Amino acid sequence: MNMTLIAAELFAAGVLPSGELAMDKLEGGTNSHVYLMKCGKYDRLVLKYNEAGAVDAEAAFLKRYVKLPIVPSFRYADPANRFLIYEYIEGATTYYPGNKGGLLLELVRQLIAKYEEVEWPAGRNVTWQQDLIERTKLTRSASGDLFTEEDHELAAELAGNSSRVTGPFYHLHGDCGVHNFVFDEDRQLSGVIDPLPLIGQPMYDLAFAFCSSPDELTPDVIAEVVYDEAWPFSRDLKALYEEVAIALYNRIVTCTYHHPHDLRAYLNAWKQWRMIVTSNR
Structure with a gap:
C-alpha cells in the first residue's frame, strides 16, 4: 500500500x-x-x-x-x-467498569434505538437463524476443552430457535462492544467505531455489548435496559436471555485470544446464564 x-x-x-x-x-x-x-x-x-x-x-x-x-x-x-x-471522533477507548447498565442505556438511546429496518438481502441463501448457527459452530470448533458437550448442544439449540427465522431485521453495527466504544473526558459514551455490519435483530447488538466485558453480567442489568422506554423493540425476556447466552458462549472463545485474563470471570458467568436459559426452556 x-x-x-x-x-x-x-x-x-x-x-x-x-x-x-x-x-x-x-x-x-x-x-x-x-x-x-x-x-x-x-x-x-x-x-x-x-x-x-x-x-x-x-x-x-x-x-x-x-x-x-x-x-x-x-x-x-x-x-x-x-x-x-x-x-475522527475525539476521546479515549479505555473502558471503566462500574456502570454497565447506564452505558448500555446510552448505547440504546444514541444508536440501537435508531437502527433502520431493512429487508433481508434477496441474494442471501441463509436466514438470520442459520447465520447464528454458523457462528456457534465456529465457536465450537475453536473452543478446545472450555465447554462440555451439553454446553455446545445448548448453544446450538438456542441459536436454532425457529423464532429467529422471521424479522423484522435491521442494519446492525455487528461488533458493538466496549473495545469499539469512544469515551469523552467525563467517561461518557461519545462514539462507536469499527463496525462489522450485519443484517439482523437489534437484541444481537445489545447482547454483544453486554457480554463484551466481564463485569456486571447479571440478568437485572440487561433486563432494566429493555424495560426502559428508550428500548423500542421486543421486551421478551426469554428471547433476551437466550441471546445473551449465545453472545456469552461466543465471547468466551474470543476472550481467550484477546483478553485471556477475563476467562475465569466469563466462565463463572456462563454457569449462571446456562442455568437461567435451561430453567426457561
Whole structure:
C-alpha cells in the first residue's frame, strides 16, 4: 500500500484541500490498516484500508447512520473499495467498569434505538437463524476443552430457535462492544467505531455489548435496559436471555485470544446464564 499515491489521489479528487498533509499510523484490525490524517486546518480524518467487501459494508453502514453523532461521519469511499475515510471522533477507548447498565442505556438511546429496518438481502441463501448457527459452530470448533458437550448442544439449540427465522431485521453495527466504544473526558459514551455490519435483530447488538466485558453480567442489568422506554423493540425476556447466552458462549472463545485474563470471570458467568436459559426452556 503506497500512501503517497493514495494521498495524491485524494488531493486530485478534492477529498483533501491543498496543504501539508500529516499521516500517522494507528492500530488496525486483523486485515485493516488505519491512518490518522490532518491537512492544514482541516478536521482530523481517519483512512481505513481494508478488503473490498469490508470497505463496502462499513461505508454503507456509515452512510446510513451519517446523521447520528455517535457514528463517525462518512467522508469518502474509494471507487475501487480499497479504503474509506471518515471523521475522527475525539476521546479515549479505555473502558471503566462500574456502570454497565447506564452505558448500555446510552448505547440504546444514541444508536440501537435508531437502527433502520431493512429487508433481508434477496441474494442471501441463509436466514438470520442459520447465520447464528454458523457462528456457534465456529465457536465450537475453536473452543478446545472450555465447554462440555451439553454446553455446545445448548448453544446450538438456542441459536436454532425457529423464532429467529422471521424479522423484522435491521442494519446492525455487528461488533458493538466496549473495545469499539469512544469515551469523552467525563467517561461518557461519545462514539462507536469499527463496525462489522450485519443484517439482523437489534437484541444481537445489545447482547454483544453486554457480554463484551466481564463485569456486571447479571440478568437485572440487561433486563432494566429493555424495560426502559428508550428500548423500542421486543421486551421478551426469554428471547433476551437466550441471546445473551449465545453472545456469552461466543465471547468466551474470543476472550481467550484477546483478553485471556477475563476467562475465569466469563466462565463463572456462563454457569449462571446456562442455568437461567435451561430453567426457561
